[in-house]
Amino acid sequence: MQKHKGFFITIDGIDGCGKSTQTQKLAANLRERSLQKPGSVEKRKIVLTKEPGGTEAGGIFRDLLISSEYDLDPLTELLVYCADRREHQSKVVIPETEKGNIVICDRFLMSTYAYQIFGRNIDGEMLEYLTSRTIYRMPNLSIIIDVDIETALARARKRLERDFCMHQEGKFEQMSGDFFERVRKGFLCYAENHKDTIIIDGNRTFNEVHKDILQQVDKIL
Numbered sequence: 001m002q003k004h005k006g007f008f009i010t011i012d013g014i015d016g017c018g019k020s021t022q023t024q025k026l027a028a029n030l031r032e033r034s035l036q037k038p039g040s041v042e043k044r045k046i047v048l049t050k051e052p053g054g055t056e057a058g059g060i061f062r063d064l065l066i067s068s069e070y071d072l073d074p075l076t077e078l079l080v081y082c083a084d085r086r087e088h089q090s091k092v093v094i095p096e097t098e099k100g101n102i103v104i105c106d107r108f109l110m111s112t113y114a115y116q117i118f119g120r121n122i123d124g125e126m127l128e129y130l131t132s133r134t135i136y137r138m139p140n141l142s143i144i145i146d147v148d149i150e151t152a153l154a155r156a157r158k159r160l161e162r163d164f165c166m167h168q169e170g171k172f173e174q175m176s177g178d179f180f181e182r183v184r185k186g187f188l189c190y191a192e193n194h195k196d197t198i199i200i201d202g203n204r205t206f207n208e209v210h211k212d213i214l215q216q217v218d219k220i221l
Contacts, residue, residue: 006044006097008137009217010108013145014183016156017202018209022145023048023106025210026217030102047096050106052084055091068174074120078127081112086134093137102221109135110142110190110197118186119179140196140220143213144187147202149180 011019011026027048034046053062061084064070065077072080085108096103109131117124191197200212 005100007102007141007220008093008097008105008139009102009220010105010110010139010142011145011213012107012110012142013147013187013202014114014149014152014180016152016154017145017147018155018206019145020050020106021206022210022213023050023104026213027104029214030104030217045096045099045101047092047101047103048106049088049092049103051088051108051111052081054088054105055084057087058084061087074116074122075126077120078112078116078122078130081116082127082130082134085109085112089134089136097137105139108139108142110144110187110194113190114183114186118189119175119183121182138196141216142194142197143216144191144197144199145202145209146184146187146199149177149184151203153177153180 009026011023013019027046030046034044051058052065053059061080064072065080065084093103093105112127113124116122117127188199191199198216200209200216202209
């Protein structure tokens with residue numbers, strides 16, 4: 001899995017942890033480096049993507065998964081996430097890393113582990129089976145931004161209400177605090193059991209968190 005030329009970096013965490021903004025900032029910083037240091041490793045193309053929804057078909061999967069309009073059975077939900085991941089690996093991650101580029105992804109396997117296995121209480125063996133048949137390239141670095149649940153959910157719900165998209169995107173944000181306690185435990189458990197996975201304290205300023213992310217990224221680049 002790790003014989004590809006490029007780099008695959010993923011950033012994850014519970015809804016409202018700040019991961020999407022951090023992935024965007026990371027991509028912008030690395031692109032700026034490529035302009036400042038032509039000929040260095042930073043010259044690689046920076047590909048910013050996400051799961052679910054990083055491909056054309058993934059956009060359809062994303063609507064099914066995060067819209068309150070669709071009440072999927074938990075196992076169906078797991079299968080759709082894995083289908084999206086296989087498509088994403090085939091169409092984005094593998095082609096771009098084979099070219100030597102840097103792929104930065106907003107969410108990856110650890111989200112499915114946390115939300116579906118811990119949050120939805122699905123048998124973990126099912127995810128292991130599907131992972132072995134859908135993932136061809138594991139990340140060089142996975143970062144989990146750990147934020148206290150009350151703060152994270154307040155941020156997430158405020159954004160959805162501001163953008164008038166609670167119905168279209170807020171399926172998980174409407175879940176209970178107990179659900180998110182299990183999800184957070186899932187993220188922490190994933191980090192304990194998977195190498196190349198780092199937990200960063202997200203209960204700080206954006207810049208402090210981003211500085212730590214850059215330090216971890218610099219170690220692999």
